[in-house]
Each structure stands twice: as C-alpha cells, then as structure tokens.
Amino acid sequence: xxxxxxxxxxxxxxxxxxxxxxxxxxxxxxxxxxxxxxxxxxxxxxxxxxxxxxxxxxxxxxxxxxxxxxxxxxxxxxxxxxxxxxxxxxxxxxxxxxxxxxxxxxxxxxxxxxxxxxxxxxxxxxxxxxxxxxxxxxxxxxxxxxxxxxxxxxxxxxxxxxxxxxxxxxxxxxxxxxxxxxxxxxxxxxxxxxxxxxxxxxxxxxxxxxxxxxxxxxxxxxxxxxxxxxxxxxxxxxxxxxxxxxxxxxxxxxxxxxxxxxxxxxxxxxxxxxxxxxxxxxxxxxxxxxxxxxxxxxxxxxxxxxxxxxxxxxxxxxxxxxxxxxxxxxxxxxxxxxxxxxxxxxxxxxxxxxxxxxxxxxxxxxxxxxx
Numbered sequence: 166x167x168x169x170x171x172x173x174x175x176x177x178x179x180x181x182x183x184x185x186x187x188x189x190x191x192x193x194x195x196x197x198x199x200x201x202x203x204x205x206x207x208x209x210x211x212x213x214x215x216x217x218x219x220x221x222x223x224x225x226x227x228x229x230x231x232x233x234x235x236x237x238x239x240x241x242x243x244x245x246x247x248x249x250x251x252x253x254x255x256x257x258x259x260x261x262x263x264x265x266x267x268x269x270x271x272x273x274x275x276x277x278x279x280x281x282x283x284x285x286x287x288x289x290x291x292x293x294x295x296x297x298x299x300x301x302x303x304x305x306x307x308x309x310x311x312x313x314x315x316x317x318x319x320x321x322x323x324x325x326x327x328x329x330x331x332x333x334x335x336x337x338x339x340x341x342x343x344x345x346x347x348x349x350x351x352x353x354x355x356x357x358x359x360x361x362x363x364x365x366x367x368x369x370x371x372x373x374x375x376x377x378x379x380x381x382x383x384x385x386x387x388x389x390x391x392x393x394x395x396x397x398x399x400x401x402x403x404x405x406x407x408x409x410x411x412x413x414x415x416x417x418x419x420x421x422x423x424x425x426x427x428x429x430x431x432x433x434x435x436x437x438x439x440x441x442x443x444x445x446x447x448x449x450x451x452x453x454x455x456x457x458x459x460x461x462x463x464x465x466x467x468x469x470x471x472x473x474x475x476x477x478x479x480x481x482x483x484x485x486x487x488x489x490x491x492x493x494x495x496x497x498x499x500x501x502x503x504x505x506x507x508x509x510x511x512x513x514x515x516x517x518x519x520x521x522x523x524x525x526x527x528x529x530x531x532x533x534x535x536x
Contacts, residue, residue: 178522178529180473182449183412185405187521188472191414191449192440196457196491197477202514203453206475207419208245208534210451214417215249215368222414224251224368225393227386229422231255231374242370245534251368256385257376262352264364267388268320270395273312282395283308289391292431293384294344303333304341322356323349340380347381354388365396365416386426387435393418393448394439403447415447423452423467424459433462440470456480457491466490475518475531482506492519494526501526 182191193210197203207226214222236242237253246253254263271282287308291301307329311321327345334342348354371389373382393416403413426432440450452471454460456479460468468474468491476492482503489499502517505528509515514531523529 178520180520180522181411182473183414183447184410185412186410190444190470190472191412191447192444192471192473193449193451194460194468194471194474194491195451195453195477196455196460196475196479197516198455198479201477201479202516202531202533203477204421205533205535206477206514206516206531207421207451207453209532211368211417211419212245212249212534213532214414214449218414220250222417223365224417224419225364225389226251226370227389227418227420228370228372229375229382229386229420229425231257231372231376237370237372241535246370249368251370253370253372255372255374256351256353257374260352262355263371263385263389264355264369265389265392266320266322266354266356267392268308270392271312271320273315273318273320279312280309283312285391286388289387289435290341290344290384293380293387294340295380296339296341296344300339300341304330307333320356323354324356344380344384347378348384351377351381353381353385363396365393383429383432387432390418390435390439394443397443397446397448400446402445412445413447414449417449417451419451419453421453422455424454424456427454427459427462427467430464433465436467437465437470440467457487458484460491461487473518473520475516476502476506477514477516477531478506478509492517492525494519498526 182188195203195206211224211226214224232255237246245251254261256262268286271286272278283305287301287305290304308326311325311329315321323345327342327349330342330345373386397416403415405412420426426436452467457476460466474492476488485499485503488502489496494502505517505526508528514533515528516531517526517528519525
C-alpha cells in the first residue's frame with residue numbers, strides 16, 4: 166500500500182507500509198496538536214488506502230470527540246465521505262445505529278468457544294460499567310440463558326439481555342442495568358445483521374459524541390474493536406505477494422483522539438493485545454493523538470507497536486528523550502529533530518517521521534485531503 170508524501174509541494178515520497186522487508190507491521194502513530202494538520206492527513210491517508218487498493222481495503226474511523234451536528238455535510242468532511250464512499254454514523258441521532266451486533270462474534274455451535282465468547286462480552290461490560298463481581302455473574306448467567314432461547318443461528322439483542330437482567334434483579338436499578346439500558350435505549354447496535362453484508366465490507370466514520378456517558382462510550386467502542394479483532398483473528402493469516410515481501414492489507418482501523426484510550430487503564434490491555442496480534446492478519450491500526458507523552462504509558466509504550474510514526478507540531482519540542490522514543494531516533498537524530506521542529510511554523514503540515522524512504526529528522530510536508 167503506497168502512500169505519497171509531499172515535500173515542499175514538489176517532490177514526492179512513495180511509502181510502502183506493507184513491505185515486510187522495511188516494516189514489521191502496518192500500524193501508524195500520528196501525534197500533533199490541534200491545527201497541526203493531523204486530521205487532514207488522516208483523511209488523505211484513508212483516501213489513498215481506498216484508491217490504491219481499488220476500493221478493496223475498507224476502514225473504520227473512530228472519532229472520540231465526535232462531530233458537531235451538520236459538520237458531516239461541511240466542505241471539510243462531505244468531499245471525503247463522497248470520494249471514499251464512507252457512511253457517517255452518529256448514534257446520538259434518532260434512528261441511527263451501528264450495523265453490527267457485537268454478540269454475533271460468539272460461536273453458537275461449539276460450546277467451549279461459546280462460553281469463551283460470552284465471557285469476553287461480559288468482561289467488556291464489566292470493565293467499563295464498574296458493575297462488581299456479583300453483577301458480573303448475573304450478567305454472565307443471563308447471557309447464557311438468553312442464548313439458550315435462540316435457534317437457527319440467531320443472536321440476542323441488548324434489549325433482551327436488559328429485560329432478562331431486570332427480571333433476575335427483580336426490577337432493581339444498578340450500574341449493570343443502567344449501562345445495558347443506555348445501550349439498548351440509544352439503539353447503538355443493530356440486532357439482526359445480514360452476515361453477507363458485514364460492516365467490515367464497507368467504509369464507516371463512527372462519531373462518538375462526548376455527550377455520551379463515558380461507560381457507554383467506552384463500552385460501545387470496545388465491543389466494536391473486539392468484534393473486529395475476532396473477525397480477523399478467525400481468518401487465515403494475510404497472504405504475501407512478491408516472494409513473501411508484501412503482506413496483503415485487508416482493513417484499516419483509525420482511532421482519533423486516541424489519548425482518551427491511552428489514559429484509561431482498562432482500555433490499555435485490550436488495545437495492546439490487538440496491536441500485537443492483529444498485525445499478521447493484514448490489519449493496520451492508526452492511532453492519532455494530540456501529543457507524544459500519551460503514547461508512553463507506565464505499563465506500555467504504544468508507539469513501540471507502531472512501526473511508522475509521524476510527528477507534527479507539538480507543544481513540548483524540548484523533550485528530546487520522549488521524541489526519540491516515539492520515533493525510534495538516536496540521540497544525534499533527536500537533536501536534529503528538535504531543529505526541524507523549530508522550523509515547523511514555516512511549512513504547512515510540517516512533519517518529521519521514521520519512514521524508511523526519507524532521511525530521519527528531516528522536515529517535510531504531509532499531503533492534506535483538502536489539497
């Protein structure tokens with residue numbers, strides 16, 4: 166998958182992210198403060214994935230801050246949605262839901278796999294709902310019981326699970342019933358989804374409004390991420406082309422405002438697991454954050470799992486140690502990086518990177534979707 170990067174608006178660099186001789190994985194870390202050109206670059210990057218793959222590589226854009234009402238029709242976003250055939254989803258709007266049932270990754274035939282799937286589903290609800298061990302057991306037993314009532318490969322809805330939990334709890338309200346009720350009341354997920362029309366076969370922009378309660382926002386996000394993880398991990402490993410040099414790219418998951426996830430300890434474990442395991446399945450994860458410090462958490466440095474990094478304008482350009490860690494630079498390269506970052510005001514969407522096709526710490530211009 167080649168991506169063109171402009172230098173001073175004249176020359177171009179061709180980056181082949183799925184060349185395994187150059188890159189260990191297709192994951193990408195992008196850091197840049199508001200107004201640095203980060204979002205425009207992300208849109209351009211996804212557009213090029215779409216075009217260069219002849220529309221075969223699909224993507225999901227997860228936007229944690231969410232778009233304001235009407236922004237999807239603005240001159241900033243509308244051309245992107247049209248050119249990439251992307252469906253915009255804002256679950257706070259009436260009649261809008263995400264076209265997946267997160268329970269449908271659960272195996273309904275093999276009992277052991279079915280139990281493992283139910284446990285994983287319950288674990289995600291428990292993590293973000295802070296429901297406690299007793300309520301976790303209630304939810305687990307309820308999900309098992311509801312699954313037993315299903316035939317012909319059907320899956321439960323969140324409303325059915327909520328209704329049955331309320332019966333088990335004698336109608337008493339709790340954190341568990343609260344989060345289940347919010348998800349089913351907002352109609353975040355569809356219940357009946359045609360397996361031949363899986364959402365991974367289409368491009369989506371998922372706007373997660375900051376007005377949503379945090380437990381609901383995170384639960385919905387990681388149910389979707391977990392679904393993607395299970396879909397691709399159940400496939401054979403991505404095939405190689407050109408004498409086992411180029412790995413076939415199947416899907417792109419872009420997480421905007423990723424620092425929100427980085428700061429949540431419950432999310433770090435799941436994201437780390439996905440970054441480690443899904444790379445051999447032809448899935449590229451792109452993480453966008455406002456700064457570089459957020460990537461480096463006490464338990465794990467997420468930038469180490471992203472073989473390609475782009476650093477745009479940031480507030481703290483004096484922290485060479487952290488910059489070097491983010492980009493994999495030496496001390497000498499770090500000093501040069503600081504000099505380049507000091508000149509970033511003179512160039513639109515100026516960036517330094519660790520791409521193999523260009524000199525480290527050298528400033529260049531990222532292609533922007535609006536251009």
